[in-house]
Amino acid sequence: MTMIAYPPKPSPGDRVAVISPSSGLPGLFPLPFELGLERLRKEFVLEPVEYPTTRKMGATPAERAADIHAAFADPTIKAVIASIGGDDQITVLPFLDRELIRANPKPFFGLSDNTNLLAYLRNTGIVGYHGASVMVELGRPGAMHPQTADSLRAALFTSGPYELRPAERFNDIDRDWADPATFDSKPSTRPGSGWSWVNADRVVEGRTWGGCLEILGSLLMADREIARDPAEYDGGVLLLETSEELPSAAEVFRTLRNMGERGLLGRFSALLMARPKTWSFEHPNGPEESARYAAEQREAVLHAMRDYAPEATIVFDVDFGHTDPQVVIPYGGTVRVDGPARRVTVTY
Secondary structure (H helix, E strand, C coil), rough: CCEECCEEEECCCCEEECCCCCCCCCCHHHHHHHHHHHHHCCCCCCCCEEEECCCCCCCCCCHHHHHHHHHHCCCEEEEEECCCCCCCCCHCHHHHHHHHHCCCCCCCEHHHHHHHHHHHHHHEEEEEEEEECCCHCCCCCCCHHHHHHHHHHHHHCCCEEEEEEECCEEEECCCCCCCCCHHCCCCCCCCCCCCCCCCCCCCEEEEEEEEEEEHHHHHHHHHCCCCCCCHCCCCCCCEEEEECCCCHHHHHHHHHHHHHHCCCHHHEEEEEEEECCCCCCCCCCCCHHHHHHHHHHHHHHHHHHHHHCCCCEEEEEEEECCCCCCEEEECCCCEEEEEEEEEEEEEC
16 A cells, blocks of 8 residues: 655745646736736745746646656745646656655645646655645635635645535636736625535545546546555545536546446545536536536436445535635545534545
């Protein structure tokens, strides 16, 4: 079994790396990126340090890997934060030096395509942090969502238990980052419906694995960063979320079915399923379409879990995916899912 440890935490005033291991979108959309950097400085009292490919579109996998190595190897850098996700970080993994990174453990924050690097770090023995990209969460128009900010602050600077809570209101509709007017006001929100529980008659505590479902599908197909011994995941807590690509219910079911056929799905004692994003610029769904999409995704997940992990505890609509607010979840760290008390506690 892989021995996984929490890396040392930064302190206010420390330097933190801001890198783009997936896409150099800060170069195309500087407004949310600059806002995110400003909040790192003013609200979190951290000094962001950029690298050669942070704002470079089309950087090669080797160039992006070099930035990752530089960030981890620099003793003055105390944490590493992704600017945003993308869709080809899997091509960066073969260029990474596992021994260099293992010798210089640091907290890494990212989600979506950064599932690749989070899985890599877990297999290297380092707890990562799913959430909090610079452009999206830190660069949120108007102000950071209070739940996001509180969770990120706790994950950055503290160690120990942190209880998650359902968002009373949420948003999953994006606005144009190229339009300065976007940043004049906070996003509109709508009421949340709380968490939904399945098999909530037990308490589960285990280490997490998972991330963005579409990226997990890629890792499974390429056979990268998946434990050779499925027992690695026994008793763990599976994290799953879907992206702005809005995968169909059929795609969600097939990916989970394939995980089941590989002998992975049944290893987990609990599943935290993030609130699905139901809107994108390509699919600007109205309220009824959004509700239908979410319901169909939930049924697809339930179908797969009934087939391969019927006893697992499931919590739906946890706010750690591509919606707002977004709490940080330790990746490879410990999560306690208390069904009878309807409580989820992470350990930062």
